[in-house]
Amino acid sequence: MSSTSLPPLTARLRGRFGPQRLAAWLVARATAPATSVWVVIGFAAVHAVLWTAILTNLKAAQDIHMDVAEAYAWGSRFLLGYGKHPPLSGWIAGLWFTVFPVKDWATYALAMAMASSGLVVVWFASLKVVDRRRAFFVLVMVALYPIFNFKGFKYNADLVQLLTLPLVVLAYLHAFEKRSVASGVWLGLAGAAAMMTKYWVLTMIGAIGLAALLHPDRLRFLASPAPWVAIATMLVAMIPHLVWLWQVDFVPLTYAGDVYSLSDRGRAAGLVLGYVGHNAALLALPIALAAAVLAWPPRFAFHNWRRGPHPGVNVSQAINVWLVQAIVAIGPPLGGLAFTIYMKTDWGISLFFLVPLALVAIPALRLRAVMLPRLTAVWLVLSLLTLFASPWIAQREMAANPNGATGYGARSELARELTKAWHARFGSPWPLVAGFSEMNTPMTFYSPDHPRPFTVPYTAEETWSSGLSTLDDLKREGFIGICDTTDNRIAACDAWMAKEAPKAESLVMTTQRFFHGQAGPAIVWKVYIQAPAR
Numbered sequence: 001m002s003s004t005s006l007p008p009l010t011a012r013l014r015g016r017f018g019p020q021r022l023a024a025w026l027v028a029r030a031t032a033p034a035t036s037v038w039v040v041i042g043f044a045a046v047h048a049v050l051w052t053a054i055l056t057n058l059k060a061a062q063d064i065h066m067d068v069a070e071a072y073a074w075g076s077r078f079l080l081g082y083g084k085h086p087p088l089s090g091w092i093a094g095l096w097f098t099v100f101p102v103k104d105w106a107t108y109a110l111a112m113a114m115a116s117s118g119l120v121v122v123w124f125a126s127l128k129v130v131d132r133r134r135a136f137f138v139l140v141m142v143a144l145y146p147i148f149n150f151k152g153f154k155y156n157a158d159l160v161q162l163l164t165l166p167l168v169v170l171a172y173l174h175a176f177e178k179r180s181v182a183s184g185v186w187l188g189l190a191g192a193a194a195m196m197t198k199y200w201v202l203t204m205i206g207a208i209g210l211a212a213l214l215h216p217d218r219l220r221f222l223a224s225p226a227p228w229v230a231i232a233t234m235l236v237a238m239i240p241h242l243v244w245l246w247q248v249d250f251v252p253l254t255y256a257g258d259v260y261s262l263s264d265r266g267r268a269a270g271l272v273l274g275y276v277g278h279n280a281a282l283l284a285l286p287i288a289l290a291a292a293v294l295a296w297p298p299r300f301a302f303h304n305w306r307r308g309p310h311p312g313v314n315v316s317q318a319i320n321v322w323l324v325q326a327i328v329a330i331g332p333p334l335g336g337l338a339f340t341i342y343m344k345t346d347w348g349i350s351l352f353f354l355v356p357l358a359l360v361a362i363p364a365l366r367l368r369a370v371m372l373p374r375l376t377a378v379w380l381v382l383s384l385l386t387l388f389a390s391p392w393i394a395q396r397e398m399a400a401n402p403n404g405a406t407g408y409g410a411r412s413e414l415a416r417e418l419t420k421a422w423h424a425r426f427g428s429p430w431p432l433v434a435g436f437s438e439m440n441t442p443m444t445f446y447s448p449d450h451p452r453p454f455t456v457p458y459t460a461e462e463t464w465s466s467g468l469s470t471l472d473d474l475k476r477e478g479f480i481g482i483c484d485t486t487d488n489r490i491a492a493c494d495a496w497m498a499k500e501a502p503k504a505e506s507l508v509m510t511t512q513r514f515f516h517g518q519a520g521p522a523i524v525w526k527v528y529i530q531a532p533a534r
Contacts, residue, residue, distance in 0.1 A: 023373035030136040030372060040123045040139060043376075047143050048109070048116035050383045055108040055153045057390035061398045061515035062407025067156035068107045069441035072097060073453050073468060076444070080244035083455075083464040084255050087241070088164070088196040089157040102445060111155040115148045118162035118353070121170055126357050128173035129321055131312035134360045134367055137290070140375045141356035144286040144382070147349050151282065157198040161350030164194040165204050169324065169354065171230075172208050173317055176215075179224030187226065188233025195238060199252065200347060203332055204324070211323035217316060248467075255464040260342040268340040272333045279348035283355055290356070293374045294367075318361040325354040398518045408520035409484075410511035411439070415446035417509060418480050418527065422449075425505075426532065432469055432479035434497075434528075436489065439482050454479065456496045458489055471500065478532035485524045497528045504528040 029035040074082045075094025082090050093110065100106040122142050126135035142148055152159060171190035175183035194201040212221055221227060245252070262268045328351045336343040360367065402408055422430040429449040433440045440453035454469040481501060483493035497504065507527040513520035 023370070026373050026376060027133075027369045031132045031369075033132070036132050036136070040120055040136070043139065043143070044116040044119045047119065047148075047379075047383075048112040050387060051115075051149050051152070052105065052109045052112045054149075054383070054387050054390050055112070056105040057387070058394050058397075059104065059108070059153060059407070060391070061394050061513070061518070061520070063409070063412050063442060064104055064107050064445065065154045065156075065407065066438045066441055067154055068111075069445040070437060070466075071155055071157075072102070072107070073441045073444040074466060076450065076452065077468055079467050080241050081248065081252065081467070083248075083251055083466045085157045085198055085252060086196040088193065089155075089160045089198075092160060093155070102450070107155055108153060111152050111159055114155065114159050114163050115152045118166050119143055119148065121163065121166035122353055122357070125166055125170040125173055126360075128170070128177065129314050129317040129357060129361050133369060133372065134312055136372055137367060137375060138356045138360050140372075140379050141286045141290050141360070142353055143379055144289055144375075145353070145356070146282050146285060147353070149383075151349070158200075158346050158349045160197045161194070161201060162353065164190070164197045165201060165350050166353060168194050168201070168204060168208065169321075172212075172324075173320060175226040175230060176212070176217075176221050176317070176320060179221060179226045181225050181229050184226035184229030185233050187230035188235075189237060191230065191234040192237035195234070196241060199256070201350070203328055203351065207324045207327035207331065210327050211320055214323055215316075215319055249463075251464045258462065260344075262340045262342050265337075265340050268342070269337060271341075271343040272336045275336070275343040275345050275348060276333055278345040279352055282348075283352055286356060287359070289378055290359075290375060293371055293378060296374075312367075313361050313363045315363060318358075318363070321354055321358050321361060325352070325358045328352075395516045395518065398515055398520065402519065403521050408513055409523045410513040410520060411442040412446040413511045413513065414482075414509065414525060415443045416448075417511070418443065418482075419447045419449055421507075421527075421529065422480060425529065426478070428532075430480065431477040431532075432474055434474060434479050434481040434500075435483065436487065436493065438487075439484055443480075443482070451480070456481070456493055458492050474500070474530065476533050478530050481528035481530065483526040483528075485526060486521075490526075494526065497526075501528050501530040504530040 026039070029039045071089050071093040074087070074090025075092070075097060078091055078094060079087055081087050092114075096110045096113075097106070100109065119139055119142055123135050123139045126138045130138070148162065152162070167190045168187075171183070171187040175187040177183075191205055194205065212218055212227065215221070262271075332347065332351070333343070335341065359365075398408065418433075419430050422428075430447055430451045431449075432454055433443040433447075433451040434454040434456055435443075436458065437453070437455050440455060444450055444453050452469045452473070453466065454471075454474055455465060479501075481493075481497045481504065483490055483497065487493070505528070507529065509525045509527055510522055511525070512522040
């Protein structure tokens with residue numbers, strides 16, 4: 001390549017060494033059509049490795065979150081649904097653990113694999129809207145978003161949406177551009193994959209539908225086969241799951257109605273405010289860091305804005321991004337207020353990944369090439385500092401609040417002790433575990449026998465089940481039931497055990513975790529060992 005064909009920054013720094021030459025190399029490779037995709041994949045891979053190590057260190061004093069253990073349990077059987085949610089998060093976990101060992105670090109690697117794959121898809125979606133320079137800047141901004149690092153430790157259906165929803169947006173932008181049958185098929189398949197993750201994605205699918213109706217070029221898109229083929233394809237792809245829903249009397253919808261419906265409008269309003277504040281605070285970090293990079297040095301800050309459109313922005317596609325992001329930002333909080341819903345802050349995990357692209361796609365923004373290596377350096381320094389500090393953070397966190405996380409409750413130790421107890425009595429693998437979901441799925445993950453979970457109903461009205469086991473299985477194969485004495489539902493747990501296993505052997509066990517001299521909570525467990533039928 002001749003010097004005249006190099007980007008300006010690269011040409012100026014070509015003969016230098018050290019950080020300047022590395023910065024020039026990054027700009028050249030990240031903006032060249034032939035190499036940019038490999039730079040992006042390499043960046044995402046490094047992000048995944050770094051943050052897997054960080055999260056493993058940060059969570060070393062804790063067991064994995066129950067959502068992660070639940071996903072692992074679901075993945076033990078490839079069903080069309082698992083009671084609370086559609087099946088995709090369980091399927092992915094099942095495939096992952098056919099390759100990786102059932103260890104804590106592998107769950108954090110799975111979470112980061114999802115997040116980092118989402119980064120790559122966000123970059124591809126960005127290319128539909130902006131040039132490669134801006135797209136790479138978006139990529140690094142999203143990598144700095146805490147949802148894709150600190151908050152990404154918990155693999156569950158919410159986290160899988162960091163991959164499936166960017167795929168839906170990418171497919172929509174492609175279909176809006178091409179307006180062909182093939183693009184409609186891809187959009188429909190992406191929508192079906194998202195729906196198989198969690199029904200909450202209807203918020204994004206609905207936002208895309210509204211954006212298509214509000215866009216100035218809506219008639220061209222709606223007159224094409226793309227949107228109608230997409231709807232038909234999604235419905236056809238969803239048929240097996242829809243049949244399952246019918247067969248189980250729409251259990252996931254019953255679960256959602258039972259758990260997330262509120263009668264107190266004031267409490268619903270408080271939860272909505274918490275949802276908005278939490279997600280605004282998380283978004284503040286990448287926006288603030290990007291703004292600081294753009295504004296340095298201060299004497300050049302005013303050069304970052306220009307009049308008129310910029311050739312690096314596809315304004316028509318930018319309108320799509322602005323509309324979709326505005327709708328998913330405003331719609332769910334308004335819905336939570338209108339229908340008095342228990343709004344969880346985690347529901348915003350998947351809805352704001354477009355904010356960096358929406359900002360960088362502002363046509364008046366002038367993004368100089370030097371901004372790419374600067375923001376990348378910020379990401380790298382922050383990641384490395386967190387990596388070095390992570391063991392100390394884990395130790396200090398446990399010392400400051402040992403009772404503040406359920407993961408300190410030493411469920412992994414209990415799983416190993418109960419496995420030994422079952423083997424000593426029956427000389428066979430432990431087949432089933434019964435308890436509330438916070439209790440039984442960690443046993444499935446941590447016991448070497450990986451017993452199938454059975455979720456004890458908290459009230460008589462509860463109807464949902466994972467489908468991994470039944471009462472008949474418990475009576476035939478035997479099980480170990482566990483009740484947590486610190487749980488305010490202990491009476492319901494004891495009552496269920498007395499009813500379903502009146503002749504079970506009853507034990508009391510205590511577990512406590514120690515980490516670098518710090519003691520976690522000592523928890524007393526009521527254990528019921530029901531022998532297999534003879």
